[in-house]
Amino acid sequence: MSATPANMRRLGRLRVLQALSEVGEVSRGDLLQLTGLSRATISSLVADLAREGLVREQSSVASRLGRPPLVVSLVPSAGYAFGLDLGHDHARLILSDLAGTPIWDDTADVDVDSSAEDTVAAAAELVQAALEDTEIERASVLGLGVGIACPVDRRTGMPRADGIMPAWAGTKPAEMLTGRTGLRTLVVNDANACVVAERRYGVARHCDDVVYLRLSAGIGAGVVCDGRMLLGHDGLVGELGHISVDPRGEVCRCGNRGCLETIASPAAIARLLSRGWGRTVSHTELMALVRDGDRGAVRAVEDAGEAVGRTLAMTVMTLNPTLVVVGGELAAAGNVLFDPIHRALRRNSLSDLHGELRVIDSALGDSASARGAAALVLAEAPNLLTIDKV
Numbered sequence: 151m152s153a154t155p156a157n158m159r160r161l162g163r164l165r166v167l168q169a170l171s172e173v174g175e176v177s178r179g180d181l182l183q184l185t186g187l188s189r190a191t192i193s194s195l196v197a198d199l200a201r202e203g204l205v206r207e208q209s210s211v212a213s214r215l216g217r218p219p220l221v222v223s224l225v226p227s228a229g230y231a232f233g234l235d236l237g238h239d240h241a242r243l244i245l246s247d248l249a250g251t252p253i254w255d256d257t258a259d260v261d262v263d264s265s266a267e268d269t270v271a272a273a274a275e276l277v278q279a280a281l282e283d284t285e286i287e288r289a290s291v292l293g294l295g296v297g298i299a300c301p302v303d304r305r306t307g308m309p310r311a312d313g314i315m316p317a318w319a320g321t322k323p324a325e326m327l328t329g330r331t332g333l334r335t336l337v338v339n340d341a342n343a344c345v346v347a348e349r350r351y352g353v354a355r356h357c358d359d360v361v362y363l364r365l366s367a368g369i370g371a372g373v374v375c376d377g378r379m380l381l382g383h384d385g386l387v388g389e390l391g392h393i394s395v396d397p398r399g400e401v402c403r404c405g406n407r408g409c410l411e412t413i414a415s416p417a418a419i420a421r422l423l424s425r426g427w428g429r430t431v432s433h434t435e436l437m438a439l440v441r442d443g444d445r446g447a448v449r450a451v452e453d454a455g456e457a458v459g460r461t462l463a464m465t466v467m468t469l470n471p472t473l474v475v476v477g478g479e480l481a482a483a484g485n486v487l488f489d490p491i492h493r494a495l496r497r498n499s500l501s502d503l504h505g506e507l508r509v510i511d512s513a514l515g516d517s518a519s520a521r522g523a524a525a526l527v528l529a530e531a532p533n534l535l536t537i538d539k540v
């Protein structure tokens with residue numbers, strides 16, 4: 151980009167929007183520090199952005215003595231982003247404002263594993279319902295982020311779904327969703343979306359080395375190392391659910407044997423109890439039994455926690471995080487799950503690595519994937535709100 155006045159102004163605008171997007175509300179003085187722009191340029195850019203309705207300047211509520219300082223922030227209603235979580239049996243859609251606050255949230259039961267077409271149709275209906283309920287215009291929505299419960303190829307955005315979500319093999323979900331909704335769409339693995347959400351809104355704020363482990367119908371991890379998301383050559387970093395932890399265990403849907411997912415997903419634990427007790431135990435009943443202290447259910451979840459801990463020990467020794475966030479339905483088992491995870495981690499990793507390591511419950515629960523997917527769209531907001539504006 152050549153240094154014409156228009157280009158310099160575009161760059162300045164981008165810096166101001168990026169700073170506000172990352173930090174929230176700041177004083178003009180802090181904005182000078184964060185952007186490296188001059189006081190006069192900041193004044194002029196903030197005035198322009200305020201005229202367009204993108205930023206506002208108001209009194210900080212923090213001060214009780216004297217006149218409270220003015221702080222600049224994005225106007226939350228200046229733009230929106232959808233976040234869609236596609237689990238194995240549901241589609242959950244959240245609409246976030248520019249500040250990342252969820253303003254609409256609903257879930258459709260849909261057999262995601264079996265039909266990409268039906269899932270995309272259900273998601274498009276949710277988008278339509280959200281726009282009608284909130285009376286927000288489609289043009290105000292910056293895009294649709296999707297967290298999907300299977301590996302996603304970072305180059306093509308296509309699910310690497312062989313065996314895991316067979317109905318999605320060869321599909322292009324971003325194109326399908328854009329075709330049905332008219333929204334710019336980006337697709338990532340759900341655990342990657344979750345780690346983004348926990349860093350932005352949850353328990354991993356200010357943490358640059360974090361592993362998010364999702365223990366749901368599928369098991370996967372999102373990894374941030376030195377402040378950057380690790381993706382790997384194909385984008386498949388963190389497929390911990392398909393690490394073999396029992397060579398003589400069940401054959402997994404991925405085709406390998408004894409994967410962590412065949413032992414520690416809520417569905418696998420419910421299957422184990424169903425076989426042992428000769429009757430069907432659902433995931434919901436499993437969690438209720440654990441809450442009630444049922445010996446068999448507690449034992450099964452403890453054994454799963456031990457397998458999770460051993461797998462995490464390998465991960466911790468490979469990546470040296472300071473925080474592991476455990477999410478997904480099984481995290482609701484609380485200490486029944488977390489105590490054996492801690493024990494197995496201590497027994498199977500170097501003490502230097504687990505000394506300061508914290509393993510904690512997700513703050514955002516089931517909303518993490520959708521909120522993180524929306525956050526990925528919002529992270530691009532400064533660019534989207536700068537293109538063709540100057």
Ligand SMILES: [Zn+2]
Pocket residue numbers: 391392393402403404405406409411
């Ligand atoms: Zn597997």
